[in-house]
Amino acid sequence: MKNISRIFLSLIFALTLFQANAQQRFPKPEFETGYVQPSPTTPEPRSTALEYTDVLVLLAALSLASWLVIKKRSRRGILWLSIFSLLYFGFYREGCICSVGSLQNITLALFDPVYKVSITVLLFFLLPLVFALFFGRTFCAAACPLGAIQDLIIIKPVSLPVWVRKTLSFIPYVYLGFAILYAATGTDFIICRYDPFVGFFRMDAPYIMIVIGIALLILGLFFARPYCRVFCPYGVLLSWMSKFSKHHMSITPAECISCKLCENSCPFDAIEIPEDEKIRTPKTLRENLKRFSLFALLIPVWVFIGGYAISSSHVLLSRAHPDVYLSELLIAHPEMKNDTKNIDIKAFRESGKTFDQLVENAAVIRTKFRIGGWYLGGFLGLVIGIMVMNQFLFRKKEIYEPHKGDCFSCGRCMSYCPVEKLK
Amino acid sequence: MEKDKSIKRREFIHTGLRLALGFSLAGVAVAAGRKSTAEKWVWQIDPAKCTQCGRCATECVKSPSAVKCIHAYDLCGYCDLCGGYFKPGVKQLETGAENQLCPTAAIQRKYIEEPYFEYVINEDLCIGCAKCVKGCSSFGNGSLHLQIRHDRCDNCNECSIARSCPSDAIKRVPASQPYLIKGEFIKPLKG
Known part of the structure; x- marks a missing residue:
């Protein structure tokens, strides 16, 4: 029995060899001068260990951002951290993998039976959401390179009427929905394909995406963080988490005295103003x-x-x-x-x-x-x-508070608070 | 009293929703975690599926493309008349640009010994257009073929060449085995 299987195996082996040789139209040369063929080089991809370093950097950035916003209450610290994130996750890592895009990988992993997702990608998806559940959108404040590039160029933000903002805030839901539909059906990763800023990080992109990116940046001079507020699909998930977050930042460190000084401090119109009784x-x-x-x-x-x-x-x-x-x-x-x-x-x-x-x-x-x-x-x-x-839900607002869902925890409003100054 | 009650109720609802969100997040994490690998994934071209359409040269987010032609020397016949090097029907086997198939002259022809010639790809010049690959697979052993070079590839979340590849030849491979070089399929890997 053993012999038969051995013969059978060697037959298969000979057959595969024959097939391999059959592909070869020209025989392998036999060099008389003893020349040895080189073998093709195989430059290694970026090591998996470095990918885990990226996760650690993200974890550190999120922890630091949360500490800076909630404990230290330092806008300056947030600013420097966001510059670091822009340089590291943006220009050094060239925008990939990012938490925003990773939601498509997770979707595809949930729907496609054979698709495997790397743990680092899963962590990139989860960490900002977990932090948002506890501390608000500190990811948006200082760890997201897409947010940082827009945040740094806000010059003269204008305030939009409420109805325009409410209408525009529906678009991210549409984008999120379509991104999930297209990822789940294995059609396309539209978030990555239409990422307006990754072209700047790589200094290379299709012409149309460069045009859109520049247009968004110019718009961003006056309409602060246009991508985050009008498009970002990951922002939808973050705002759900942040809305019910345990320790969200507050404008004032102690008791609000309703002095109205912070009223116009938020470039994103995320401060809720107490209503007239x-x-x-x-x-x-x-x-x-x-x-x-x-x-x-x-x-x-x-x-x-x-x-x-x-x-x-x-x-x-x-x-x-x-x-x-x-x-x-x-x-x-x-x-x-x-x-x-x-x-x-x-x-x-x-x-x-x-x-x-x-x-x-x-x-x-x-x-x-x-x-x-x-x-x-x-x-x-x-x-x-x-x-x-x-629209018809009345929630009693007595003090000036950031809208927990919309607030990016950038900390700009904190320095406007006179109570803060007294401290 | 009334106020305290409403605040308490609101806090209770918030805590409940926070827990619900936390649990759904954990659910997604577990479901996706079961399909996760510790290793990272990179993009690579399966040379058996590649039809040399030429899109690798144009669709990559890098310019020039991160796809380069590589030479599996082990399969090469070291022919004098190389289907990947010369344009079809050249009169004289000379290295003049007018005779070369490669639009960027990225292939170097090197005399080894009678009658063998070696063909080496200069990756700085190669744009991944697959013209030589087509020539080599049509008239030769098919030792020239395309691969994604990982020193150049950005490893985009979704490879834009994979999206437009007509023959589905680009797939994700584990980073520990990042190349699909012809010949290594046939013979067992050394070591």
């Missing part, structure tokens, strides 16, 4: 409660409308996937199947897959988009519903 008559309160309940009841309608709308546009959305795009192209133009100019079609022909396999695969992906569309649309509907409902 006069508008809170019992009558308006009752009216508001009525509207609040009405809009609360309307939430399922929003969810359904959102889900239906996104799900029914799944054909359009799924076209971003190369397989779906190719199959639709070939169905619409069957004559292109023999096109020798189109690289994608040529590569598909050479891959040996049949047309039916391609169409089948495209159908599977489209189904994923249809189901994912329901979740995404439902989520966005829920967000709209809650946003509208919250």
Whole structure:
């Protein structure tokens, strides 16, 4: 029995050798001068140990930032730390891996059965969120290179009307939702693809992204941190955590005396101003409660409308996937199947897959988009519903406090507080 | 009294939501943690799948591209008439630029002994266009092939060449085995 298996094995071995030789059109040369062939060089990638160092640096930056904001209350310290983060995570590490983009890796790992994620990437995703849950968005204040590059160039921030800000604050939810949908279906990492600042860190980017990056920086001179406030999808998660954080920074170190001095100090309009007591008559309160309940009841309608709308546009959305795009192209133009100019079609022909396999695969992906569309649309509907409902939610505000969700914990407001000066 | 009550209620709700957020974060961490590896992942081209479309030269975020042609000398026939070096149908096997397939003259032809020539890639000149790879695989042993060079690659979170690769040839490999060099598939690795 042993012999048979040995013969069998050697047969297989001979067969593979034969096949290997069969690829070789020209035999291996036999040098008479004793020349020895060189072997190709293989420069090593950046070592895994250094990736763990990055995680440690992130941990140190987050700890230091939290300490600087909450205990030390030092805007200057935050400023220097953010410059360090910009240099280290931005220009030295060239923007990859960043916590913002890592959310796509985590999503893909959760949905794709074979995708593996490195622990360092997982930690990059988790650490800022954990810190936000305890200390607020200290990541945004001093550890995020994308935030730092915008924070350093704020010259003359203008304040926008509340309704504009509220409307714009919906965009990050859309971006987050689509980033998760596209990552979960294995289509694309849109956050990385449309990262406006990574081009500066690398001094190299597609032309259009450079234009967008410069435009955002110019806008950022007057509208502080435009990417963070209007686009950043990771900021959504951070604001959820920060909203219920245990020790969020406060403007004043002791008791607020409502002196109004900090009122305009925040370039991000994140300071909540105490409301005039006069508008809170019992009558308006009752009216508001009525509207609040009405809009609360309307939430399922929003969810359904959102889900239906996104799900029914799944054909359009799924076209971003190369397989779906190719199959639709070939169905619409069957004559292109023999096109020798189109690289994608040529590569598909050479891959040996049949047309039916391609169409089948495209159908599977489209189904994923249809189901994912329901979740995404439902989520966005829920967000709209809650946003509208919250318009009629009265929370008694008596002192000047940062909005815990929107506040980047940059610490600018602290130096405006006269109580701070007395200390 | 009334005020105390409402503050307490608010604190209670906040603590509850904080716990809920903490637990969902832990849930995500566990679920993703089960699919995590201690090792990092890098991008690499599978030469068996590569169809030499030429996009590696244009789609990389680096310019010039981090993809270079490498030479698996072990598979090379050391031919005088090299399909990867000369344009098809050249009259004389001379190293003049008009005879060379490589648009940047990144391949050096070196005489070893009769009738063998060695072809060495100058990576500073190579742009990863795969013209020589196509020539070598069509007319020769296929010893020239593309690889992502990790001293140049930024290891982007999503490789922009992988996104547009028509033949799905770019995949993630563990950083401890960062190259897929032809020949090493066939013969067992030394050591």
